[in-house]
Amino acid sequence: MEAFADLIDGLTYTRSRNGKLQLLAQYLRDTPDPDRGWALAALTDGLDFPAVKSSIIRKMLMERVDPVLFTLSRDYVGDTAETASLLWPRPPHPPSPPTVSEAVDILAAMTRASVLRDLPMLLDRLDANGRYALLKLATGAMRIGISARLAKTAFAQAFDVPVDEVEEYWHGQAPPYAPLFAWAADGAPAPSGEGLPLFRPFMLAHPLDETIVDMADYAAEWKWDGIRVQIVHAVGPAGGETRVYSRSGDDISATFPEVAAALTIPCVLDGELLVRGSQQGGEKGGAASFNALQQRLGRKTVSRKMAQDYPAFVRLYDALIIGTEDVRGLPWEQRRLRLEQFMAQLDPARFDISEVVDAASLDELAALRERARDEEIEGVMLKRRDSPYIAGRRTGLWYKWKRDPLLIDCVLMYAQRGSGKRSSFYSDFTFGCWDGDPDQGADLLPVGKAYFGFTDEELKWLDRYVRSHTTNRFGPVRETDRSLVLEVAFDSVHESKRHKSGLAMRFPRISRIRTDKPAYEADRIDALRAFIGGT
């Protein structure tokens, strides 16, 4: 556990990506199985200990430290696990620390009934850094700047194997990944994924920004506003199985059972999960707004009514595997043809194909994109016609070209300290618009909350502003004197019962700090309401 704690510390404080890769690669080389496998799983969110939750850690601490002092400490640190690791009273003669695999075994054996007895015993064996590492491993919220992709790159670097192969084999494996290490470190045969409905890494797009492309080389499609999914059907010895995976590779089949059930032919397809409706692209577009899809997200089970009211389907973009043939090496044009032919075998209620948008030039496409705003379409995608399907984000192959954001001037009302890296900064901002004429005594109503969009310098400025314009405090929240105008950018706005203003913004972010504008000149709720429907 000490080596793992040192690794966590090193990764926390090392700035450069290369430095992080080196640290991690060295740990993976030097540490024996199964410790390194468990560590890798911890870093990539591959571990889950249902009995150990943040709330349990809080409860455990409240039994040992005054609850008010704990809460104040937690508020300052911005992280429950770290607060607990710092406040934990160390016994005078601590027993020897556990290995990672011993700790994992003990954590896995914990139940709701035993956790309050067994977790303290484990913490007593560790110093502050060890406790931090253990609690992070147990609760799965590392937040140390290690993406799953970076961990896989480090794995590839440690054993000098191609990272795309690591991605591919990884998903069929469970921690502590013994076959994966045997393959990479000892030259054993690669783990086979045959007959398993495995996730394959997505191909991703760069923002187009100022790039100019020749439309002769690219095909355009609408950028639908749902969630990107991969749907996989495989037939193994136990029969056929279908899985729906999210962008991050999470299995969300249980949330969309009607979609999973509709696919019965072996294949791996890439598309956008949407709900039937007519907001996006009108009647012809056939898709409801993201808001409708949101009703279905995050549910472990789906009622029949839910499935009826919000019927889900997948709008297909691409094919990775058709039947038993891996088509990822083919150019996009040929994959597209194969996909179009394959559509005939799919249930049209659950699958359709994302139509190609004809545009001879970027200017023509820009005009189409602008018109699409009226139909609540997020933007367009550009795909190089001769490009294979390549994992990750490769320059020059796929671009996303979102429509320009909508803008509104709001007044800063409340600020709350952020968590993690921003734990000491007031970085979560709630802002409002006037419910009438401010000169006639109108009031500000909160319309949204944003915690990004600003630069580090602007954040420092905002933090100082909040501290010196506080009129009231409610725990971690400060109310300001409502003097600062913020230009807020957002993608769209919808009716919502959750907010007093009756409106909810999608993707609000702070676009500019308007010190030049007095608060009474900020926009009114009616101005925001007028944006409903995308105009």
Place this chain on the structure above:
Amino acid sequence: MVSDFAWVKPDPSGIYIAPADCWIDPSKAVRCALVTHGHADHARGGHDITMATPETLAIMALRYGTEEGAIPAAYGETIKLDGGVSATWVPAGHVLGSAQILLEHAGERVVVTGDYKRRFDPTCAPFEPVACDILITEATFGLPLFQHPPVEDEVARLLSVRANNPDRCVLVGAYALGKAQRVIAELRRAGWSETIYLHGAMEKMCRLYAELGVDLGPLALMAEVPKADLAGQIIVSPPSALNDRWARRLPDPITAMASGWMRVRQRARQRNVELPLVISDHADWDELTQTITEVNPAETWITHGREEALLRWCELTQRKARALAMIGYEDEDD
């Protein structure tokens, strides 16, 4: 109690002693200022009369130029102020010259700690607890999670990182007054006898410390040394210069920072620190609570810092306490 200590008035810009028309550590220019120590948030220029220890006055003179009306008060010396108030300067152990100020009036005793610590510090006189009716204390590190580790452990880590990276240098960010000199003195105590290199902003204060009798060993300005010669060396700079363009002239520096805030990971990350050293010139939680217990005042007033938690502790231990909500004393770099 005969009075409610109405002669001591906390104000957002300092503590006002009404009968004497004097202020302690005022944040604005006043007729008469009693200063606890030389940090900029406590010691400002422009007063008609400034009373402080000779070391603090020397530090203020270095920073603001010599002021008219400077009245030195040695440790233990009592100065009679107007209105039947007397003031005595007592060591606070924070930085060179730092003092608590004991105020006496009509048989009542009030101690203003200023910033203080209870740990050994080779660069200044150690804190002395003073019996009093009201203890006006700081609470910079007033949360139970702040437990400063032994300074020897932190310095040993610094030296071992240096030894393990012979091609790099260690750049230590440390407050230019107090922390920098303490880190240097602790490095000497740990046996590091090589020249220690300084950022230009550090030089004058280190020289003043040496003049005032604090031995810091061989020091040199980093600017005068070729880049290649700095590999394997220790360089001390103000925290603000750590991520500055200035640091690009160093051979692949390992960025360290000596501060009590380094106990919290995200604080270290915010400053891009690779080697956090938990070295503070303030009292940690145990020192704060131990001091209140030891002095056992009738009331504890808290000037600045994380006062909510210390108030809560006072409540839990049945002590009378209040927060003064002073502004401008935040010590982000300590």
